[in-house]
Each structure stands twice: as structure tokens, then as C-alpha cells.
Amino acid sequence: MQMKPVLVFVGVAAAVFTTIDRVPPAVSAERQSQLTCMTLPLDRDKLLAQSLEAYEAECLPELEQRIKVDGTKLTNNFYRLALATIVAHYSAPYGPSDAQSWGTLIKSKTLNCANYGPLTYFLSGEEDLDFVGFDGGAVGNHQQLFHEVDGVSVMLDPTVGLIALTSFDDLLSGKEVKHVFSFFSGDPVVESFNRKVVDAVRHGRYRPSDLLYFYPNAFTNFRRSRAAPFPTPGGVSYRSRQPEPFDPGPPHGYTLN
Numbered sequence: 001m002q003m004k005p006v007l008v009f010v011g012v013a014a015a016v017f018t019t020i021d022r023v024p025p026a027v028s029a030e031r032q033s034q035l036t037c038m039t040l041p042l043d044r045d046k047l048l049a050q051s052l053e054a055y056e057a058e059c060l061p062e063l064e065q066r067i068k069v070d071g072t073k074l075t076n077n078f079y080r081l082a083l084a085t086i087v088a089h090y091s092a093p094y095g096p097s098d099a100q101s102w103g104t105l106i107k108s109k110t111l112n113c114a115n116y117g118p119l120t121y122f123l124s125g126e127e128d129l130d131f132v133g134f135d136g137g138a139v140g141n142h143q144q145l146f147h148e149v150d151g152v153s154v155m156l157d158p159t160v161g162l163i164a165l166t167s168f169d170d171l172l173s174g175k176e177v178k179h180v181f182s183f184f185s186g187d188p189v190v191e192s193f194n195r196k197v198v199d200a201v202r203h204g205r206y207r208p209s210d211l212l213y214f215y216p217n218a219f220t221n222f223r224r225s226r227a228a229p230f231p232t233p234g235g236v237s238y239r240s241r242q243p244e245p246f247d248p249g250p251p252h253g254y255t256l257n
Contacts, residue, residue, distance in 0.1 A: 035086060035183055037062045042090050048106045052084055052123045059083055067181050069165060078149040081156070082163050084124035085145075086183045088116050089161035094189045113143040116158035120145060128217045129156075132168065133230075136237030137210030138200035155201070160184055160194040164201050172211065174204040209233035 034040070037059040046054045063079045063086075088111075095110025105111070105119045121129055130146040145156040146168045153167035155177075164171075165179040180202050184194050200206060212234030230238055 033183070034090075034185060035059055035062055035066075038087075038090065040090055040185060042087070044091070044106055047087070047091065048103065052080065052087060055083065055087060056080070059086075067163065069179050072152060072165070073150075074152060075150045078152055078154065081124050081126055081147065081149055081154070082181075084120050084126075085156045085158045085163060086161050087123055088119040088158040089183065090185055091119060093185075093187045094159065113159040117143050117145055120156060120158045130168065130217070131213075131215040133212035133214075133234065134206070134210045135212040135234035137207055137234070138205035139197050139210075141212075141238070142197070157197060160190060160197050162194075162197060162201065166201070168214075171201070171204075171206050172208050174206060176204040177201050212238055 038055055043054075060076070060079050060083060063082055064074075067074065067079070067082060091106065092108055092111040094112060097108045097111050097115050099105045099108040099111070099115055100118060102122045105115060105122065108115065111119065117129075117131055121127075126147065128147065131143065132146055133141075133143050135141045142159070145158070147154055147156070148167075152165065153170070155164045155166050155168075155171060156162070157164075161183040163181045163183070164177050166175070166177045171177070180198065182194070182198060184191075211232045213230050213232060
């Protein structure tokens with residue numbers, strides 16, 4: 001097996017993990033159910049040894065049946081990225097973690113949204129995933145991934161196993177999303193948050209002012225001012241919750257070792 005590079009988050013990037021508020025039930029996504037091709041909890045030794053290949057043969061045919069859009073051609077690359085998102089979601093329940101490398105992510109007993117995204121990157125091998133953080137809006141403090149796969153725009157949320165056919169621009173423009181596919185694990189810790197995310201995506205509840213950060217790929221070196229990290233509307237919300245005086249610490253970023 002090819003060795004995985006190490007993807008390191010330092011400082012505020014890991015602070016995307018916050019306590020998720022309980023919310024009233026919201027609208028559920030259509031076709032919400034777990035994949036039947038794999039048994040939970042996942043075999044971590046198998047995943048560590050074989051990565052996504054451990055599930056491709058059995059799960060890609062099921063995904064091709066479960067994710068269909070009339071008039072839109074979805075390629076094998078799309079389905080592999082969807083599978084990586086779902087496997088990342090199933091790999092561990094939600095909770096605190098500082099894991100960042102391939103090996104520590106797979107072995108971590110719990111993960112959060114600052115971990116599920118990097119794990120999706122490692123599993124998929126897709127270097128051009130857009131890592132996007134939100135704060136203060138419909139989904140609170142959260143990270144999601146965006147990508148265009150063979151002409152099809154997709155939003156990926158491995159924290160709750162959600163795949164939506166929408167672009168970054170459309171989602172933040174408040175456009176409703178017709179094609180939303182949920183493969184939620186049933187994790188009780190994020191059950192209400194899952195409903196909150198599904199509702200926000202389907203009904204166009206995102207706003208430009210929710211944006212905390214936008215990093216166009218996993219290799220982007222994040223640089224920020226010590227006085228004002230995340231110079232975005234969401235950054236204002238983020239800083240308002242920090243103790244004063246707020247010292248964001250040294251520059252941080254994704255670093256490949």
C-alpha cells in the first residue's frame with residue numbers, strides 16, 4: 001500500500017470542533033439510511049491496511065443505485081468521493097480528537113468536523129477538495145467540503161454522512177438543494193445536528209456572512225494575522241467567543257511531511 005502523507009492542522013484550525021447544540025427535529029433528507037454493504041463499527045485494521053479499496057468492490061455498486069439524478073451523469077470518480085465521505089463518517093463516532101495523520105485518524109476512538117474532512121481527503125486521494133468553515137449561521141461552527149467532479153458540483157459533509165449536489169456559490173446564495181443524500185450512521189451525539197444540517201442544506205439557510213474560512217485545497221498553507229485570524233464574517237462570530245485578549249498563536253496550516 002502506498003504510504004499516506006501526513007496532513008497536520010495546527011492552532012485554530014482544530015478549533016472548528018465545538019459542542020454541538022441540541023435542536024428541535026428538522027426536515028430529514030430523502031433516502032436517509034446507512035449503506036448495507038458494510039457493517040458498523042468498521043474494521044479499523046482492514047481500513048488501515050487497505051484504505052478505501054477495502055469497500056470499493058461491495059459498496060460502489062450500491063452507491064450507484066442509491067445516488068441517481070435524472071439527466072446528470074455521475075462518474076466513478078464521483079462515487080469514489082462519495083464513498084470516501086461515508087467511510088470517514090462511519091469510521092468513528094463524534095467527539096474530541098486531535099488526530100491528524102492517516103494512522104491516528106483511523107485509530108482515533110472519536111472524531112469531529114476538523115478530523116472527518118482530512119480523513120475524507122486521505123481516503124479519496126483527492127487533492128483539490130475545498131475545505132470550508134462556517135460560524136454563527138444555520139449550522140453553527142462547522143466544516144464541510146466542496147468539489148467539482150467531472151462537471152458535477154458536490155458538497156460533502158463527512159461529519160454526518162451527507163452528500164448534496166450543490167456548489168459553494170449556490171449554497172451560500174441561499175438556494176434550496178433538490179438532490180440531498182444522507183447516509184447518517186445514527187450516532188446519537190449528532191442526531192439532532194444531522195437534522196439541522198440537512199434542513200439548512202435543503203432549504204437554503206446558508207448565508208455569505210456564515211463564512212469562517214475557505215481553503216481551496218489540502219495543500220494550501222494557511223496564513224493569518226495574529227490580530228485578526230479568519231478575516232471573514234464568520235471570523236467575527238468566532239472571535240466574539242474567545243477569551244480576551246485573544247491570541248491566535250503562531251501561523252498554522254496544512255503541512256505535508
